[in-house]
Amino acid sequence: MCEALKTQYQVSEEIGRGRFGTIYRCFDPLSNEPYACKVIDKSLLQDSTDRECLQNEPKFMTLLSPHPNIIGIYDVFEDDQYLSMVMDLCEPHTLFDRIVNGPIPEAQAAALMKTLLEGVAHCHRRGVAHRDIKPDNILFDSGENMKLADFGSAEWFGDGRSMSGVVGTPYYVAPEVVLGREYDEKVDVWSCGVILYIMLAGIPPFYGDSAAEIFEAVVRANLRFPSRIFRNVSPAAKDLLRKLISRDSSRRFSAEQALRHPWILTAAQSPHLTSESPLSQ
Template sequence: MCEALKNKYQLFEEIGRGQFGTIFRCFHPISNEFYACKIIDKRLLADSTDRECLENESKYMTLLSPHPNIVRIFDVFENEDFLSMVIELCEPNTLFDRIVNRPLPEREAASIAKQLLEAIVHSHRLGVAHRDIKPDNVLFDSRNNLKLADFGSAEWFGDGRNMSGVVGTPYYVAPEVLMGRDYNEKVDVWSCGVILYIMLAGIPPFYGDSASEIFESVLRANLRFPSRLFRSISPTAKDLLRKMISRDPSRRLSAEQALRHPWFLSGGVATDQT
């Protein structure tokens, strides 16, 4: 652990654990505020890819902070063995915990999707694609504001370059990523669309019994709206889903276009953040 970290913050109980690091609740006596401290043991990083993800997370979170819908980073400490990031303290339950086996009303799904798209639009305007948007990486603060987290797989495209490399999570990864082609930032819109589908239907649009079967289903991209699940879902919501989960990236909405879709403006759907 970095001495500079211990000199500035008081560490308390463990609140999370990952493959390479541990998250603690911490306190800053001068500001009288609590934060989360993610301490990563660099000795556990297996290869250059892991080290690159570690560098990306702090670099891109710093670039994108502050934004009301992105987890904010406040301090970074590093020595030979550890990298520590002091970040915004969020609630323990993720979006995954909220939606597992439970569809949400359109009003609630719209509020969450709007905040997630606000985070994506901000990232894309600054030339950063997240590339691993999934419910596990969507957090909430104590006021129930959405916070997009985990930028370890993020990539820079701000100079107009396309991206490459298979990254992401089976249910949420865009088909062009799996095809091994170059792709653009609209892979994030696809992932957001899949999350919206799950929020409304309670199940993913593409699924299988194994990762390979899920990938095959994603590549087919046969988007359906089973009547038993979508009977009460508005036509406007389904129109937005079709345009976000479009197999052809050139036909897929950008994050800004998705945010301007009539579903977010339609009567009876609350989209204001609280």
Template sequence: MSEGLKKVYQVCEEIGRGRFGTVFRCFSPESGDFYAGKSIDKRLLADSVDQECVQKESKIMQLVSGNPNVVQIIDVYEDETYLDIVMELCDSSDLYDRVTKRTFSDVEAAAIMLPLMEAIAHCHRRGVAHRDIKPDNILFDGRNRLKLADFGSAEFFHDGRSMRGIVGTPYYVAPEVLSGRDYNEKVDIWSAGVIMYIMLSGIPPFHGETAAEIFEAVLRGNLRFPTRIFYSVSPVAKDLLRKMLSKDVSKRFSAEQVLGHPWIRREEKLDQ
């Protein structure tokens, strides 16, 4: 890690490891607080594409910081060898840990989806698509506040610019990403819809034994609500899921439309 970071922070234990570097806990004697540091070894960047991705992540994080449901960037340090990003520390369990243990009621799921969609809407208003929305990237801080994290796959889409490239995670990736066509920021809405479906049912909407089978199921996009699993899920929740998991991108809801839906707004009784 850079000398600049080590002058300001006390480096503590490693808490994660990524493709290009490590994530560690660090302490600021000045503020008395702990933070998460991500140290990227630029010598491990194989080509200019990798270098561009790493630089883009820090720029995007600085752009979307400021929303209470996005992991905040605190400092950036860079020298010839390292790029270090200091972020707020989220050391509670992530959403993946929570969804693997139980299913959620409508009320519990809506309490997660509201701040998640506010974070996604915030990013989209700034011309940023996350492109890897999944439970592992949804963290919680010490006060149990949701924080959207890991912008390593994020991309700019402003000025009407579409995106290309297969990124994301099998269960959560949108069908248009897999098809190889240009796509827009609504890929994040699809991924968030998958998360909502899993929270309410305990199973993914499109599944298979292998990655290839999962991709085939996603491309078919045959959305079902098995009665034995969804018997206690409200009709208004299913309505929102259909609008988030629409294969037709022109009919799929935007982040703002999701935020305006009755299930999110809680303007209707969820037990109807």
């Protein structure tokens, strides 16, 4: 890792590993504040797309910081071999770990979705589309604050430009992306809708036995609410799902509109979560 990093921070144990990099716990020796340090080995980058992602992540994170629901970045170090980013330290478990065991109550889902949408709306106000929103990229700090992370696939749309390119993860990607069309920031809203569906139903709205089958289901966008699964889900929650998971992106809600939906405004104001809830496990 970069020598400059080691002179300013005390780097300790490894806490995570990705395709191109390793995440370490580190400390500022002056303040003793703990951070996470993501160290990316440039030799593992395979093409220009990988290299672009490498440069995108610190650029967009710096543009978006500080925000309570976006992972914060504090320092960037780079030499010929490594790029290192000092960021908020989060817990090892992601939103995926918290929802993988089945549906969660509406009040909890609404509180989580409100927080996620606030982070997404902040990105969009700054002209940044995340383009790979999924439960694995939604982290929590030690105070249970949600943090949207992993901006390697993010793109700038702030000057009115449209975006293109098949980016994202099969279950969560919007149909206009799969179809190879130009698209706007509402691809992130679709992904949020899919996450909300999974939180309430315990299963994704569109699925298949392979990536190709999942993409086919996404393009059809035949949104259903099986009575056996949704019998205890409120009409207001299903109404919001229809507005988030709309195949027609011109009719799809923006993140700001979703935050004003009655289900978000009322359900998210429910009493605080109990210690038995999936959020605190």
